């Protein structure tokens with residue numbers, strides 16, 4: 087469990103438990119499941135799949151957020167902002183198969199650490215509203231009267247939904263917008279198709295007001311956040327079986343966010359890099375030569391082009407815009423059109 091995270095959009099990760107069930111095409115190559123499977127091969131229990139018990143992490147791990155919370159002043163002095171904690175990189179907070187009292191224990195920790203911003207990213211956003219309300223009811227006796235709890239149980243909770251294609255975006259973003267949170271974000275990783283966010287980026291009255299989970303008498307920052315997406319993250323897939331992301335999908339998202347004034351973070355290309363991003367230095371790297379294969383976008387899908395003699399054909403028969411090469415996540419980097427995109431929600435937007 088990590089004090090300092092390598093994930094570009096968080097400072098730390100905290101896993102209250104481990105295990106999950108695949109629920110989306112975005113789960114196809116789940117690195118956490120692969121990691122768990124390796125342990126299972128050496129005789130340990132498997133924690134992935136329906137009916138498989140999840141594993142709660144150690145008590146000492148559960149004390150880690152309290153230590154981060156206590157170190158707030160030093161973190162603020164160094165970074166000029168609060169610490170962001172990504173909760174459950176090896177699980178899903180809103181997993182139906184997790185005992186409710188584990189989740190309530192998690193919300194006790196969240197409520198007891200008001201100096202941390204908790205980033206709860208889920209592929210089960212349809213469960214979030216009900217489970218959040220249940221957790222609030224279960225733990226409120228411990229926190230009522232504390233100034234942060236009385237302001238809102240969700241004052242330090244950012245809720246994110248992972249969506250990987252337009253179908254999931256249309257199905258899940260309305261549910262995200264109806265969920266109470268200090269900030270709402272979407273993570274489009276792995277990006278598996280073109281996604282248009284359209285009106286989800288506009289700040290207009292949402293169903294959240296209509297169904298009563300957000301009311302006009304709640305603090306302004308809560309109501310503002312309830313009406314639009316506050317942050318968009320996008321990235322390509324990494325790992326052995328990674329699927330490529332078309333550069334125009336990422337560009338279109340970036341441009342939509344820019345037009346709507348919504349922060350956009352381009353996390354990574356993943357394994358595959360568009361042909362026109364290659365440099366001679368990268369291509370000449372011996373390690374990358376051996377793994378170099380290309381795919382081309384034809385009509386509506388990627389097709390294998392194989393392993394061309396690319397250093398001869400660089401100026402020849404490969405279409406710059408439609409071809410990706412497998413160079414590995416590290417070499418592919420995270421620049422889109424010549425620069426990094428590192429947008430984050432501002433305090434004013436929350």
Ligand code: SF4
Nearest residue numbers: 106107108113116209
């Ligand atoms: S929801 Fe996340 S942790 Fe669970 S299987 Fe899918 S990718 Fe893995």
